[in-house]
Amino acid sequence: xxxxxxxxxxxxxxxxxxxxxxxxxxxxxxxxxxxxxxxxxxxxxxxxxxxxxxxxxxxxxxxxxxxxxxxxxxxxxxxxxxxxxxxxxxxxxxxxxxxxxxxxxxxxxxxxxxxxxxxxxxxxxxxxxxxxxxxxxxxxxxxxxxxxxxxxxxxxxxxxxxxxxxxxxxxxxxxxxxxxxxxxxxxxxxxxxxxxxxxxxxxxxxxxxxxxxxxxxxxxxxxxxxxxxxxxxxxxxxxxxxxxxxxxxxxxxxxxxxxxxxxxxxxxxxxxxxxxxxxxxxxxxxxxxxxxxxxxx
Numbered sequence: 001x002x003x004x005x006x007x008x009x010x011x012x013x014x015x016x017x018x019x020x021x022x023x024x025x026x027x028x029x030x031x032x033x034x035x036x037x038x039x040x041x042x043x044x045x046x047x048x049x050x051x052x053x054x055x056x057x058x059x060x061x062x063x064x065x066x067x068x069x070x071x072x073x074x075x076x077x078x079x080x081x082x083x084x085x086x087x088x089x090x091x092x093x094x095x096x097x098x099x100x101x102x103x104x105x106x107x108x109x110x111x112x113x114x115x116x117x118x119x120x121x122x123x124x125x126x127x128x129x130x131x132x133x134x135x136x137x138x139x140x141x142x143x144x145x146x147x148x149x150x151x152x153x154x155x156x157x158x159x160x161x162x163x164x165x166x167x168x169x170x171x172x173x174x175x176x177x178x179x180x181x182x183x184x185x186x187x188x189x190x191x192x193x194x195x196x197x198x199x200x201x202x203x204x205x206x207x208x209x210x211x212x213x214x215x216x217x218x219x220x221x222x223x224x225x226x227x228x229x230x231x232x233x234x235x236x237x238x239x240x241x242x243x244x245x246x247x248x249x250x251x252x253x254x255x256x257x258x259x260x261x262x263x264x265x266x267x268x269x270x271x272x273x274x275x276x277x278x279x280x281x282x283x284x285x286x287x288x289x290x291x292x293x294x295x296x297x
Contacts, residue, residue, distance in 0.1 A: 030259065031296040033289050034059035034090055034266035036223065037066055040281040045070035046081060051281025053085040055289060061091040061268050064115050067122060075121035082122060089124040090266045091164075091221055098152045099145050099165070099173055099183070100133040112155055120159040126221060127156070128195065130166040131174035145173060146187045153189040164195040164221050169204030169236075176205040181213055193220035196258075197270070199241045202227045202249040211254065217262040224267035224292060226251060238272040243291045251295050267296050 035057050040048040045066040052060055060082070071078040082089060095115055097108035119127055129152065149165065156163050167180040174180050177196065184194045196219055200206075226247030228240060244251050255267075269288045271277070276284055 030264055031255065031267050032059055033057055033292045034061055034268035035285050035288060036061040036093065036268045036270035037063040038093065039269055039271045039284060040277060042277050043281055045078065048281045049081060049085055049087055052285045053087055054282045055285030057285045057289065058087060059090045059266050060087050061093055061266070062089050062122060062124070064092050064118050067118060075118055079122045089122045091126045091128060091268065092119045092122070092124040094128040094130060096130060096132040098129050099131050099148055100135070101144055101148060102135065105148070109152065109155070112152060116156045116159040116161045119161050125160055126162040126164055126193070128166050128221070129163045130168050131171040132168065133171050133173035135172060137172050141173070142183065146183055149183060149192055150187045150189050153187065153192040157191045162191050162193045162220060164193045166195050166197055167200060167204070167206070169200045177201060177210040178206070178213060194218060195221035195223070197223035198249055198251060198254060199223070199225045199227055203233055203236055208250070211257040211261070214261045219258060219261060219263045221265060222258065222263065222267050223270045225270060239274065241271050241273065243287060244295055245291045255296055267292050
């Protein structure tokens with residue numbers, strides 16, 4: 001994602017935030033820009049966080065593997081770095097294979113235990129749990145899916161962390177917003193919530209009208225990216241995501257509905273493009289502000 005001089009100067013002109021946590025201080029402020037650390041995964045935790053802070057972004061979604069790599073058993077070091085930079089961990093990422101019974105789930109549950117503990121230590125009160133199921137399933141399997149999610153939420157509860165079900169476009173269990181809402185509601189656990197990723201939402205099985213199914217305040221978190229017009233959807237992968245405004249998803253309309261449904265919180269940029277991931281985190285975060293802020297304000 002190389003930027004030319006004109007683009008760089010335009011980014012440099014973006015205002016910084018004089019009060020680092022002002023954008024997080026009041027729910028009435030609405031939606032705000034957040035950086036998901038996967039967007040800068042080729043950099044270490046400190047470099048990514050420092051770059052985001054220099055860009056005036058104050059909400060971050062740390063990758064817990066990177067946090068552990070940085071801090072080891074001294075998790076307070078990571079929390080101290082975030083505090084020193086004026087950053088708030090509004091979420092963290094992630095844990096796969098929690099919803100589906102099978103050989104991968106036992107290890108996933110064990111990993112969840114240290115991850116919710118680390119999330120609590122860095123001040124994050126939520127964690128993304130994407131549905132990554134790939135085996136064929138039937139309607140009868142969902143009773144166990146709900147039980148599995150409830151068990152995972154029980155593990156997170158003592159750490160005051162909410163697990164957020166993310167429907168993903170290729171999942172064979174939870175690949176649309178309707179199903180995500182169904183399993184979360186039937187699980188009926190205070191530490192199990194639903195979130196939305198605009199890439200999975202618009203390139204997957206969901207319909208725009210599904211947003212109307214959300215109850216007021218029910219959406220707990222938002223990943224905010226665009227869907228390109230090409231190549232064909234059938235060839236899409238995670239790396240196909242683009243910056244908001246660079247694709248064809250009706251992001252402004254989506255934001256309008258989410259606001260009407262009472263969503264107040266992060267619009268978190270999660271990109272997997274290797275060129276973006278290898279770009280200076282400060283430049284990427286400036287681009288995030290430039291592309292996201294006009295759509296959410």
